[in-house]
Amino acid sequence: MILSGLALGAVLGFALQRGRFCVTGAFRDIWLVRQSRWLTAFLVTIAVQSVGIFALDAAGVISLGAETFPWLAAILGGLIFGFAIVYAGGCATGTYYRAGEGLVGSWIALAGYALSAAIMKHGPGAPIVEGLRGVTAPVGTVHDLLGVSPWVLVAVLVVGVGAATWHHLRKDAARTKPVQLPAKRKGLARLLFERPWNAFATAVVIGIIGIVAFPLSYAAGRESGLGITTPSADIVAFLVTGDVELVDWGVMLVLGILVGSFIAAKASGEYRMRVPDAQTVLRSAGGGLLMGLGAAIAGGCTIGNAMVGSASFTLQGWVSFAAMLLGTGIAVRFVFGARSRATASAPAKTPVGV
Amino acid sequence: MTVHILETEGQVCPFPLVEAKRAISEIASGDELRIDFDCTQATDTLPRWAADEGYPVTAFDRVGDASWTITVQKP
Numbered sequence A: 001m002i003l004s005g006l007a008l009g010a011v012l013g014f015a016l017q018r019g020r021f022c023v024t025g026a027f028r029d030i031w032l033v034r035q036s037r038w039l040t041a042f043l044v045t046i047a048v049q050s051v052g053i054f055a056l057d058a059a060g061v062i063s064l065g066a067e068t069f070p071w072l073a074a075i076l077g078g079l080i081f082g083f084a085i086v087y088a089g090g091c092a093t094g095t096y097y098r099a100g101e102g103l104v105g106s107w108i109a110l111a112g113y114a115l116s117a118a119i120m121k122h123g124p125g126a127p128i129v130e131g132l133r134g135v136t137a138p139v140g141t142v143h144d145l146l147g148v149s150p151w152v153l154v155a156v157l158v159v160g161v162g163a164a165t166w167h168h169l170r171k172d173a174a175r176t177k178p179v180q181l182p183a184k185r186k187g188l189a190r191l192l193f194e195r196p197w198n199a200f201a202t203a204v205v206i207g208i209i210g211i212v213a214f215p216l217s218y219a220a221g222r223e224s225g226l227g228i229t230t231p232s233a234d235i236v237a238f239l240v241t242g243d244v245e246l247v248d249w250g251v252m253l254v255l256g257i258l259v260g261s262f263i264a265a266k267a268s269g270e271y272r273m274r275v276p277d278a279q280t281v282l283r284s285a286g287g288g289l290l291m292g293l294g295a296a297i298a299g300g301c302t303i304g305n306a307m308v309g310s311a312s313f314t315l316q317g318w319v320s321f322a323a324m325l326l327g328t329g330i331a332v333r334f335v336f337g338a339r340s341r342a343t344a345s346a347p348a349k350t351p352v353g354v
Numbered sequence B: 001m002t003v004h005i006l007e008t009e010g011q012v013c014p015f016p017l018v019e020a021k022r023a024i025s026e027i028a029s030g031d032e033l034r035i036d037f038d039c040t041q042a043t044d045t046l047p048r049w050a051a052d053e054g055y056p057v058t059a060f061d062r063v064g065d066a067s068w069t070i071t072v073q074k075p
Helices: A003-019 A023-032 A037-058 A071-088 A092-100 A104-121 A126-133 A142-146 A150-174 A187-193 A199-219 A229-241 A249-267 A278-298 A302-311 A315-345 B015-026 B042-053
Strands: B003-007 B032-037 B057-064 B067-073
Touching (some): A003 A092, A023 A037, A023 A315, A037 A150, A037 A199, A037 A302, A071 A126, A071 A278, A071 A302, A071 A315, A092 A249, A092 A302, A104 A126, A104 A229, A104 A278, A142 A150, A142 A315, A199 A249, A199 A302, A229 A249, A229 A278, A278 A315, A302 A315, B003 B015, B015 B032, B015 B042, B032 B042, B042 B067
Parallel strands (some): B003 B032
Antiparallel strands (some): B032 B067, B057 B067
């Protein structure tokens, strides 16, 4: 049964790679170029998933909800995670799919992320995470807090995100079409391995994958949806303990992302081992380690918290989503703020070759 | 007219775009900027940037596995 995780992970990895679906990029664009197109696409994955999973919940197939809200951990972990993904060059899923494209920097970030998540979940860091996550408020979800049906929230989300998407689609239609690479393939092969995927279409595909993940994972005895951090920590824990109980549907899912993105990249001529320079190695390693720390504290990454948590309207999901976005903003100031200031003060230098 | 070459291979996104924006601000009107890159995401962001800024794209192609080149003209 856990093999369905591998298959769904492969589909997810394929969609992430072909769609260039990078949540870090979506968060970063808000601060760096003041554009919300990719963040809107990310919100589409949340809205689509929200409709599907509350329907599954109503049908009794799955069970959503949260009893408490670990507010301190959600804020602190979210800030750390959001900050770290800028240095790592991708969030958890982004790092998995770029690793499949052959980016050695992402392999390093991935190793750091899985290691520190394991330290914080299974190792000496566990009491710290438990302590932070023990600071809770007694209400776990937005609908319990407001005393309304979750469907009210789903409706508000769908209408709001629908309007934002409409705005961006109209803007896209009005602007000059970007030049495309010369077409070399036809039909299905072109659609799958060549043609750029529309951001919002990719978002709908990923939202549907997020819905399907729930019943498949439940069937394999793991009662949750898409998740990246716990499975990544479990891989490390399994490798050092040999405890096969740790190899569950989630572990198969994250391995599947690697497989799927590798297939997508290889088949479209986008796979190549790319070795980074020393500065990128340091950034990837540091960013990866911090990312695992932040995700373990927050109780999830951009997928587990910001996407699945928000779709199920947990307070942890939405609050850590906001904290991550803020953390990304802080890191953007550090990484790109200094860079643009340096450029502004020295416009005469000519590192451009002729 | 001169073609300026910006090599960004090995740089992850968004650095190729950040560098391209800086480089084009430094070249003369009518000159071309050729950006060589190997960050997959930039196959989306660089042509979109050129289109939004109204820079004509004179060349855009693959040069090998996960390697691309795009040339934009500064109007």
